[in-house]
Amino acid sequence: MAYLNFAALQGSPIATPVDLIAAPRSQTGFSALEWQVVAIAQHDRLSSLEKPGKLSVALGMIFGGQRPNPELADTRLEALRRLAVLAWHKGYAVPRAAIRAFHEAGFSLEQYETLLASISRGRAALNQGNRA
Template structure:
């Protein structure tokens, strides 16, 4: 009886069987990182639709540019990034759920929050 150890490197693969790849490290594209960087300057009010007073003032003095992004996936990223820039790890579960439902992974969420929180800490140390 022959025995093949398929786990050893250099051994032939089993036909018709795909070996599950190891989890690739989470990453964002350059466009997605730029959305995260721009979200740092967005106020929390950019996440809400403008109220009657804001609409009235906008008609008198000119409208503010709308920071909302046309791509729903990028808008979900922007929304979570704005919340994370302002609140750190204390983000509502509904915002995280929206981020995940937009097509991002839990690993990308961890990468996003980790990088934003470390940038916040670094900036606080520089201002002291």
């Protein structure tokens, strides 16, 4: 049987408070504004991700048409919208370029996972509603 001398540890803490503070966790959720962008993206078409062609721009100028969902001014929110639109339409089959742009906009891997899990639940709920 082995013997451990714990007397040396009495009176001195094993771990200091600095040791107990974990590395800052990356953010997993989104702000209310970001969740609104995700909700709005549910109704956007995949075509909202494409740049309008020259003919479309010309016809819009002549007839006064306007794109229903122009790009968001905030590049971070636009990256979120683009990924959310793709996830609403394609589920987990999101192109790598969109994921890369999402991360380059400052979002974390945990936020990516939260977004896809939330949209997946939303898609499942919509599919259950369509069956009833």
